[in-house]
Amino acid sequence: MLWLVTGGIGSGKSAFAHELALVVGREGIRLSCPPFPRSNLTTGEPWDAAGEFYRTLSEADESLAHKLNAINMESNIFRAERRVVVVDSLSGWLRGLLGRMDTDNEEWNSLAEERWREGLAAIAAFEGRMIVVTEEPSAGLRPSSEELAFAYWLAEANRALLAASGKAYRLTAGVAMELKGYQVKGGNGGHENLYENRR
Structure with missing residues (x-):
């Protein structure tokens, strides 16, 4: 199952x-990278x-x-259900x-796009539990070609x-809003049960 976490x-x-x-x-298995390359900024993550x-x-x-792909291939089938990849x-x-x-x-630009597409394909094909953290892309009034590529590739x-996700959340100032998954109210008489979103 895939959980998507997005926000600013x-x-x-x-x-x-x-x-x-x-x-x-x-x-868990954590695959991480800084939000901005070559930056000393930290995100205050409580991973420790x-x-x-x-x-x-x-x-x-x-x-x-x-x-x-290696995690998929080398996984112990009996442990896969208890593991989550972040x-x-x-x-x-x-x-x-x-x-x-x-x-x-x-040549390098083409390779970078190829690596991006391969990574997305590996996420889509992953068998097991995965949480993907992402941003909602934006661009300035006069974005560079790199900014435009970032905004369009990430939006896509x-x-x-x-x-593809089973559940998705958007964070605003530390508060999560459920975008997809289960709702607390189903709208039929105010019963406080869980109802799956209907498309």
Whole structure:
């Protein structure tokens, strides 16, 4: 099952994903990267508080697709149901790829897009529980070509992941709003039961 966590910068996505991982899994694998490449900014993630929960910590880099496929191939079928993989964040990973693009090197630019597509395909094909943290892209009044690529590539990925996810949440100032999954009220007489969203 796929959970999608989205929102603006500094909205509390990572902290919420951490709490969600502790609820839906009994052990975790964290594939992480900074939200902005070559930045000393931290997101205030409480990952250390998880103790032994994260059995594997690794970077979400160019080999993200390979790492996800390896997790699938090497998984113990009896432990797969208790494990959750956290990718934090998809937007940070894309920023890293685009940050290494070179306008004079078409070969590397093509390779970066190929790595991006491979990573998304690996997320879509993943068998098991996964939480993907991402952002809602935006662009300025006069965006550069890299900014436009970031906004369009990420928006396309977010639409595909939202369609594929079982549940999705948007964070605003640390408060989560459910976009997809189960609603508290079904609208029939005010019964406080859980009703699956109907498309």
